[in-house]
Amino acid sequence: MRRIIMLLGIALFTTMAGCASINPFQKHVYSTPPGKTDSAVARSYDPKIKPYTVLGRTYYPLKNAAGYDEVGMASWYGEDFHGKKTANGQHYNMYGVSAAHKTLPLGTRVRVTNLANKRSVVLVVNDRGPFVRGRILDLSYGAAKELGTVEQGVARVRITALSSMPAKTRTVARTALKYYSVRVGAFALRDNAERTYKQLLASGYHNANITTIVSKGVRLHVVQAGSFISRDKAEQVQQRLKPEFPTCYIIS
Known part of the structure; x- marks a missing residue:
């Protein structure tokens, strides 16, 4: 036992x-x-x-x-x-x-x-x-x-x-959703990215985020004001941000 x-x-x-x-x-x-x-x-x-x-x-x-x-x-x-x-x-x-x-x-x-x-x-x-x-x-x-x-x-x-990487099926594939983001800046120093991110939060952009990428061997911290299914919405946000962040632009 x-x-x-x-x-x-x-x-x-x-x-x-x-x-x-x-x-x-x-x-x-x-x-x-x-x-x-x-x-x-x-x-x-x-x-x-x-x-x-x-x-x-x-x-x-x-x-x-x-x-x-x-x-x-x-x-x-x-x-x-x-x-x-x-x-x-x-x-x-x-x-x-x-x-x-x-x-x-x-x-x-x-x-x-x-x-x-x-x-x-x-x-x-x-x-x-x-x-x-x-x-x-x-x-x-x-x-x-x-x-x-x-x-x-x-x-x-x-x-x-x-x-998403859609599966290969015999049915007609549905069109994948396309997202638009307003990129505010890319920073080598995380502290600078955090500072910009907090500015966005204080301005009411609660979906703001920081993502990290490697471009040409350099690690960058990218700050975005959020992601939107509608390009029109992304353009509206871009226009509101331009006075404070004149170089912001839309990516998809």
């Missing part, structure tokens, strides 16, 4: 083991899902949305991420997976900005916002996970650093899809 109890305890401990290494929260069981679906079924799906099975549960990714918006807890994963293949076949770079999600199509571009400090980063979903109860996203170390969540390990975030 003691042997059975010990085996059950070991099995439970293995199941509970979880994601990033230097924080007190559980690690992932897997980064890239090991489960395989029936080969005949798998061939009928685009690789970006192919169903997969982890720990006895089968996940069916969304066919399209248009309009996707979700709030929940995000963790991060680091050196344990650095250099290993992600679900889309790329090698995981913990210092880059990417994320794992259970059901968004691989290749989906999303904005992730830390709801505690309002920092945000735009990244691409290239992996599957997290397979820990109560978490909706697993950030790369680089993305977590940009959002200021490395030390706490888990943070409440908002995920907004900006573009």
Whole structure:
């Protein structure tokens, strides 16, 4: 009986083991899902949305991420997976900005916002996970650093899809939503970006955000006044901002 109890305890401990290494929260069981679906079924799906099975549960990714918006807890994963293949076949770079999600199509571009400090980063979903109860996203170390969540390990975030890699289907594809943003400035120093971001908030632009990009080898912190489905709305915002930010412009 003691042997059975010990085996059950070991099995439970293995199941509970979880994601990033230097924080007190559980690690992932897997980064890239090991489960395989029936080969005949798998061939009928685009690789970006192919169903997969982890720990006895089968996940069916969304066919399209248009309009996707979700709030929940995000963790991060680091050196344990650095250099290993992600679900889309790329090698995981913990210092880059990417994320794992259970059901968004691989290749989906999303904005992730830390709801505690309002920092945000735009990244691409290239992996599957997290397979820990109560978490909706697993950030790369680089993305977590940009959002200021490395030390706490888990943070409440908002995920907004900006573009989706639509699945190949036999039906007519729907037109993807197009977003317009008013870019106010790009700064090498994070403090300058934060100062401009706070100016926008004080002026009533509560959807303002900071995203980090690398252009010609230079890391820049880009401040935007928000994203809009309507170009007319973006132009109205641009005109209101021009007296204070004369070089602001619209991107899509």
